[in-house]
Amino acid sequence: MGSHITHRAAVLGSPIEHSKSPVLHNAGYVALGLDQWAYDRFECTEEMLEGIVSGVDESYRGFSVTMPAKFAALNFADVVTDRARAIGSANTLVRTDEGWRADNTDVDGIKGALGELLDGTSLNGKYAVVIGSGGTARPAIWTLIEAGVAHITVLNRSDRTSELQALFDATPTTLSYAPISAAPTNADVVISTVPSSAIAGHEQSLAIAPVLDVIYDPWPTPLVETTRAAGFPAVGGHVMLAHQSYGQFEQYTGKEAPRDAMRKALEESLSISD
Template sequence: MTLVAGVAGQPIAHSLSPVIHGAWIAAAGLDAVYERFGPADAAGFVELVDRGRAGSLRGLNVTSPFKEQALALADEASETARACGAANLLVFDNGRVRADSTDGRGLMAALAEQASGLDVSGRTVVVLGAGGAARAAAAALKAAGAEVGVRNRTVERAQALADDLGVAVVDAGALGQAALVVNALSVPPAIDLAALRDDAVLMDMTYKPLLTPFLAEGRARGLTTVDGLAMLIGQAGPSFRALFGIAPPALDVRAAALAALGETA
């Protein structure tokens, strides 16, 4: 029987996850498909999860705005997902739902690939945002030994994240000490890049466009930048293993994803 998995979010038409997983499925010769699902609202997401419980879906990657709801609907959750307060992966097994978060692993893989000289242990890092992606970033960076600070337009949300994860809410002054600044917002952040260290690394979780205004401004300053596509591919690997039971085939999925984006580098 064909295994059915996919990615759920709203909006979802832009998602590159089907390109990445589809390439791996084809290379591995699996009898499987990976689709986009776009529930209109929270109730629609519940219906989708119920389909998984009923056996018609193997699992789902989950993106905005359903990550926190995904965790709440699960019967069991990894320690990472619980720490993040959100899940980007649901696996269905005999009517039960297991939740996990692979976003943090994706972030660390992206940093290792595109900023290999960066060691965050004992260093100040600043995460911009307070949603599920920011939580995953903060949790992973804290686990790597970083001194994590979060900034968000709504201070209450930043404080809730900080309280949950044991990190700090910081002001703009922390940017001047940051070895790494991660944009987990869906919009370009309003920060002064001139205040950053000359050796700071910038990372943007957004991958459309690949070179966001945030990263473009950083490159213009000569800073090392890490793009969201590297993170997307990094989190997709462990997701693929969980969904299909095998490691992703050795394949340059970044090239396929760039082609789908209409990008060349």
């Protein structure tokens, strides 16, 4: 890119070599002719985040943060958005006049993916199933609560609903737990936030409604294939990944994200046609 680069952003996480964030953001720069922008990747554990972010020069305007550094990003920030604080982790750091601001655009990712999955159908008063209770489950739950779902059943190996309860306080949405082997038989939407191996053999009992599977590699996942075979729509994590990147792009650059160009570059890089 040469020496005319004056603005940078990067993705932080470990392992990082397979991250598709550079594909998304760099495609956005190209589409808008932002040839003074560049987007990199850094191997970054939780312990390394503070040193890396504190050590970069002024050209760095923002960082996308993946696991395992999302909790460190929240703790490091000078300013925290309400949604990042409620969810308890951050996937976005933006340089501002007040210092580094932490946000969580995973919410945008899940909201955008659900919008495509359900073709705009409202989830207000509906029933949802969330598989898993880790880093992506919390923004999924937050997004479902914001959408007005009546009840969320969390499927997990162990009951960790006490850790999630704070998200439900002061909302009308109710929460229950079930083991993966005892999935409910009716739901209006299912969001899986776990690796395909964690639900192997249970796909049939989980394919009871439209599915968002946050996994996208290899694609299609067994859960997505089973869901589509059962006659329900399903979308993968690449849709979520694209939607969470648009808000980051806009927070870093101050320009509207060229969504079509970014999405197309991502799907080409993954050889995904649906």
